[in-house]
Amino acid sequence: MLKLEKLTKVYKTGDKALSDVDLEVPKGQVIALIGPSGAGKSTLIRCINRLVDPSSGRAILDGVDITSLSARGLRRARRRMGMIFQEYALVERLSVMENVLSGRLGYVGFWRSFFRKFPQSDIDEAFRLLDRVGLLHMADKRADELSGGQRQRVGIARALIQDPALLLVDEPTASLDPKTSREIMRLIVEMCRERELAAIINIHDVSLAKMFVQRVVGLESGRIIFDGKPEELTPDVLTQIYGEEDWEATIEVVEDEDEEDEEAGGA
């Protein structure tokens, strides 16, 4: 469904953020992209929806080569890719409802969006999504009145109302507390399962990633150096990705928490 072929990004400063990244994500698969700060995780997902233009290589979504699209074609392709941001990136001075509906901008003409005259079907869907993420009562609140976790839920609703095939998720939990982080991760993964969405989730927190995904990709200095199941993340692999450190604790803690989580889920 999504296929990256030799995707490379060299910034103007000469920094090579990505070199020859090959990656294939089938429909409905959620992958976690891990790696140290500066490894190129953000650049990678931004090259897919071309918030950053890749220097060479191709990104193909459902047979369409995104890297060669014109401005108009790119806008069309972006509708199929929902993005969720680290600092939520909601428009702070607009209401929750306007923020959710802004996910439909690619489908609505300029004047309709200017006067906020969205089609009733969009509004119905917005209410449904707000209900699903548990913020129905907040629809008329201004985004800057919400807490971090609530804002990220609005961010998720905004991405999903686009009716995407793919979610690009950039450090969704980096500014959240541990409990909210898990709730947000769980919500994203559940939504992907319900709607058969593929997702690439950039994430710092290895144990959190292992808890929720079936496939982990490790990036280091712009190269993929690991691609496999969470169980295959041995201390050796983590050392390769992040550098020398005692990784036993990270891995053990995860297994404990994982069990706990399942028990809680079963109870």
Added chain:
Amino acid sequence: MPTRTTSTGVKVWQLRDRNGQLIRWALWMATAIIFYVSWMKISDQTTWFFVYDAPRVAADIGGRAWPPRWEYITQLGRPIWDTLNIATLGTIFALIMAVPIAFLAARNTSPTFPLPRFVTRILKAMTGRTMTSYNVIRPFALLIIVSSRSINSLIWALLLVSIVGPGVFAGLIAISIRSIGFCAKLLYEAIEEIDENQVEAISATGASGWQVMVYGIVPQILAAFAGIAVFRWDINIRESTVLGLVGAGGIGLQLQSSLNTLAWPQVSLILFVILIAVIIGEWVSAKVRAAII
């Protein structure tokens, strides 16, 4: 270096090293000397007799100006109304023109154009920097802002009275021209300070350029815009009261003729009316600013 090690091996930290300290003392010394020399120069060129006499003259004029000639107020209604209109309409016209100029002047919204490849190559050879696009419009927008700001509205009014003739219209244009630069400068600074993440998020939904503008940028600068508008309106009320002095309409016209005929009771009344108008303007803008923050 602020941190150094003494011969006994102790690490010492000071805010500045010895040379830095000496330079600062020298600069303070130079400031004091310049102040003293300037003071002497001003003192030499002042006719001190007039200064010593000033309190007596002021008291004399004050005595003549009191009480204000209250019945003159009937002739001031129209001029003060003109003054307020010059300020208000002038501000509105200025804002209409300032908005596009601000967007063209802000680094993050001003359109850039790709450079032909040979130009890029020449620039690379000359400066060593790779430039693939250039912002053609921004320097012009900045030029408009600077030229509008560099000339006082009273001088604009002087020019315009000779171009479009005396009256309210000249004052209105003078106020507008002067305000464009002020509003555009503050607004483009507000545009440059927006949170780009929000803009990125809207672009990522597949929104068009104008939709990104309306959803990603405008909400972020709306409060600043309202603040700038009332701030400038507040200033313009004060500026438009003096435009009459050069014949550009408003209450300044009455002020000038009263001053010329030494009609001090009328002058005091006019100053009082101006004070009231300014207080009202101040009050309104304070209310608006409190409402938007």
